[in-house]
Amino acid sequence: MNETKSNHLLGFALLLGTFALGWGVWHVFFAPNGILKLYTPMYGFALIAAYFLIVVVMTDVFGLRNEAGKPARALLLTLVSFLGLFVLFYGFFWNFLGRFGVTYFSPHAIVAAGGTGAEFYNARENSSLAIVYLAASFLWIIPAWRAGVGEELWHECGRAKAGIANFFGIAFFAGLAYLILFHPHVTSLFYPAQTFAGVPPWWEGVAMTASAYFNLGWLLTAVFLLLLVESAWEGRPASLLPKDGMWTILSPSLMLAGSAVAGYLLFLGMEAVMNLFWEEPFLGGSYVDAPYFRHLHVAEMSGFFIMGLVIWRVFFRNAPGQLPPMARWVVRTLAVIAIGLLLRWFYYSEGIGTAFLDRVPGLAQPDDTPLAWTLMMLSLMLVYDRFFNAYLLREKTR
Amino acid sequence: MKRRTFLKCLGTSAAAATAAGVVFPTAVGAQSKSDIGACRSIKVTVLSETSWFNNDVFKKDITDGGGASTNQYTVPWNRENSGGYSALIEVEALDGSRRKFLMDTGWNNDWMDYVFQRHGIDKMLASGEIDTLLLSHWHLDHYWGIESTLKHNPKIKIIAPNTHYPEDLQLLKGAEFKVAGAKNTVPHQGELLLVDDKTIHAVVPGLAIKQFDVPILLRVRGENVIYANIQGKGIVTITGCCHPGLLTLYNFAKRNIVGGDQTYGCYGGLHLSLFENWDPKFDDIIKGAQSFKPEKMGCNHCTGWAWAEKAAQSGLPIVKGTDTYKSYPKISSVARGSNVFLTNGDTVIF
Ligand SMILES: [Fe+2]
Ligand SMILES: [Fe+2]
Numbered sequence A: 001m002n003e004t005k006s007n008h009l010l011g012f013a014l015l016l017g018t019f020a021l022g023w024g025v026w027h028v029f030f031a032p033n034g035i036l037k038l039y040t041p042m043y044g045f046a047l048i049a050a051y052f053l054i055v056v057v058m059t060d061v062f063g064l065r066n067e068a069g070k071p072a073r074a075l076l077l078t079l080v081s082f083l084g085l086f087v088l089f090y091g092f093f094w095n096f097l098g099r100f101g102v103t104y105f106s107p108h109a110i111v112a113a114g115g116t117g118a119e120f121y122n123a124r125e126n127s128s129l130a131i132v133y134l135a136a137s138f139l140w141i142i143p144a145w146r147a148g149v150g151e152e153l154w155h156e157c158g159r160a161k162a163g164i165a166n167f168f169g170i171a172f173f174a175g176l177a178y179l180i181l182f183h184p185h186v187t188s189l190f191y192p193a194q195t196f197a198g199v200p201p202w203w204e205g206v207a208m209t210a211s212a213y214f215n216l217g218w219l220l221t222a223v224f225l226l227l228l229v230e231s232a233w234e235g236r237p238a239s240l241l242p243k244d245g246m247w248t249i250l251s252p253s254l255m256l257a258g259s260a261v262a263g264y265l266l267f268l269g270m271e272a273v274m275n276l277f278w279e280e281p282f283l284g285g286s287y288v289d290a291p292y293f294r295h296l297h298v299a300e301m302s303g304f305f306i307m308g309l310v311i312w313r314v315f316f317r318n319a320p321g322q323l324p325p326m327a328r329w330v331v332r333t334l335a336v337i338a339i340g341l342l343l344r345w346f347y348y349s350e351g352i353g354t355a356f357l358d359r360v361p362g363l364a365q366p367d368d369t370p371l372a373w374t375l376m377m378l379s380l381m382l383v384y385d386r387f388f389n390a391y392l393l394r395e396k397t398r
Numbered sequence B: 001m002k003r004r005t006f007l008k009c010l011g012t013s014a015a016a017a018t019a020a021g022v023v024f025p026t027a028v029g030a031q032s033k034s035d036i037g038a039c040r041s042i043k044v045t046v047l048s049e050t051s052w053f054n055n056d057v058f059k060k061d062i063t064d065g066g067g068a069s070t071n072q073y074t075v076p077w078n079r080e081n082s083g084g085y086s087a088l089i090e091v092e093a094l095d096g097s098r099r100k101f102l103m104d105t106g107w108n109n110d111w112m113d114y115v116f117q118r119h120g121i122d123k124m125l126a127s128g129e130i131d132t133l134l135l136s137h138w139h140l141d142h143y144w145g146i147e148s149t150l151k152h153n154p155k156i157k158i159i160a161p162n163t164h165y166p167e168d169l170q171l172l173k174g175a176e177f178k179v180a181g182a183k184n185t186v187p188h189q190g191e192l193l194l195v196d197d198k199t200i201h202a203v204v205p206g207l208a209i210k211q212f213d214v215p216i217l218l219r220v221r222g223e224n225v226i227y228a229n230i231q232g233k234g235i236v237t238i239t240g241c242c243h244p245g246l247l248t249l250y251n252f253a254k255r256n257i258v259g260g261d262q263t264y265g266c267y268g269g270l271h272l273s274l275f276e277n278w279d280p281k282f283d284d285i286i287k288g289a290q291s292f293k294p295e296k297m298g299c300n301h302c303t304g305w306a307w308a309e310k311a312a313q314s315g316l317p318i319v320k321g322t323d324t325y326k327s328y329p330k331i332s333s334v335a336r337g338s339n340v341f342l343t344n345g346d347t348v349i350f
Helices: A003-030 A042-061 A071-100 A107-113 A120-149 A159-181 A183-187 A213-232 A247-278 A291-315 A325-348 A350-357 A370-387 A393-397 B003-017 B055-065 B109-118 B121-127 B146-150 B166-173 B246-256 B280-290 B305-313
Strands: B041-048 B086-092 B098-103 B130-134 B157-161 B175-177 B182-184 B192-195 B200-204 B207-215 B221-230 B234-239 B263-269 B296-300 B347-349
Touching: A003 A042, A003 A291, A003 A370, A003 A393, A042 A071, A042 A120, A042 A159, A042 A370, A071 A107, A071 A120, A071 A370, A107 A120, A120 A159, A120 A183, A120 A213, A120 A247, A120 B055, A159 A183, A159 A213, A159 A247, A213 A247, A213 A291, A213 A325, A247 A291, A291 A325, A291 A370, A291 B280, A325 A350, A325 A370, B041 B109, B041 B221, B041 B234, B086 B109, B098 B121, B109 B121, B109 B146, B121 B130, B146 B182, B157 B207, B157 B221, B166 B175, B166 B182, B192 B207, B207 B246, B221 B246, B234 B246, B246 B263, B246 B280, B280 B305
Parallel strands: B098 B130, B130 B157, B157 B192, B234 B263, B263 B296
Antiparallel strands: B041 B086, B041 B347, B086 B098, B175 B182, B200 B207, B207 B221, B221 B234
């Protein structure tokens, strides 16, 4: 057996190990009949999304990685990420932004505001949805910004300063994206709708729903495409964009617009495929008939594909390394799609995934989204890859 | 090109390109339509639609119990807060003869005993005037009061969705779940007819049951929906919670039931703003419902007063209830003067 082959086998074993670890984490923290039962669903989903965002910001924006694979640094980074979650979630959202700025980011502030339906559970679900949406906005802007700006911006200032500067650039666009794409959904979560704080959902006509799952759908598809470009296609075509002068701002803007357009086209394609299996959705339909579910399901599919991408890169060394560029890109893309579809099958399979994750069997449950599990697994993989430098796997390749 | 047309074109080309057939299950296809016959009229009496009296307490129990998908048999429910959902359905056949059915059997046995006695259901059960219980789904507030029915007639025929869990059948055979506070001391001795989601099950001419196997709140799955075809008027859906979604039910009738393109109305919980909160998808349903042109919408229970009020304001034909509910010993904390609910003691005729 050659070295690559044995490395892939080891990678596969470690992937299975990650699934086992994921099972443990899911059952301790999230599973509805587990120990802490945080997957209510939105509360647990928001915690996962916020944590994933923290890891992405730490590693992709601030460059906090551990290439040397030092155990102490790995543990420190992991600890910092957990602390970051607490500070961001309970400190920033629940007790700072929610209390002094935007009511709906804090369940306590919502309950204090009173009114019909304002009790803690529901308030926490609503504030959690807002947090998920904000995290999603960042998760789109970060790879677009990175692809557009590259290492160009402020890199001469050193990693920390460049990180801070990039972060503010990203936060500006992410905040704007959130306000336009998601805030109108959150302000519609109350009765009566908070129309002086947010416009009524403007996408309703084309989306056949007032739910911002529409935007979540194409946005996560855009994220998938950006990551596909970065990881499977080795940066092409984004890396061809000039980065100097005015391009410092033009390139990331182009990446944002381009990924939105490409994401939207793929989104339409995926919905067309769903139409083949479930017929057309209609306004006010439920479960698979619901336009908002179709949109959400595009996001969920993108989640599976992103997970496929990360699995392929971390555990299978982004194979193949030898072939000509075009062939490499095609093979990787096919692998990613195959893994994504396999993950989807796993998640919904009644005997396996459903039992594994303690789900209610069936599709399109309003209280379940595979994105929670997907983002949790992605978090584990990123921590393993970047904080622990793919321990066992990468060491062996060196 | 309109977006839908564009999607269709895309879909056709994607059909050739995709080989994902194993990944996406196929929808119920376009088989020939089922004829469920017709009846002259249907009268529904709301025995109890107050499954719990205080939303906040109920919601707290769910939160503490682990959220939306937790197992209902493991949650220590507040016993003071439970009531139940149950309705009496009277079908008038085309020849004028009448048959009575009990839909659902509530939750709290003390409450259900009171309700059944108040409406004479106890005697109808004992005399065999009601010989069939149509169980909509296995949710606690529709099913756990089973003893209140069985103690008057343990041999009653029960038609229920086949999507039960072991605990559900244990309770039916006689069991106690101490933590959750569910108890039945009268084992069921009659026929239990479990309906799958493949066929439309005829009950009497003009009345049929279709099971929708959807995953729902509190680990439950599957709901039996009663479709009634009223001669000259159209289709009425009668639901416990309507978890599968009202417009999905209407749409199913359109595709699969003879005469289903004429929607007449609905009765039951519609599972919308059940916690008096709001969500943009509730707006979708108000707007979408208008295209089905229903003429008579009787709703209560998990429909949510907020939704019913907004629907009524938007011009949907919401049937107004009366103040009879105030003569019950307990009333819901969310009941409002707008009377947009058919609530305890009200009746509606389709
Ligand atoms: Fe119910
Ligand atoms: Fe229910």
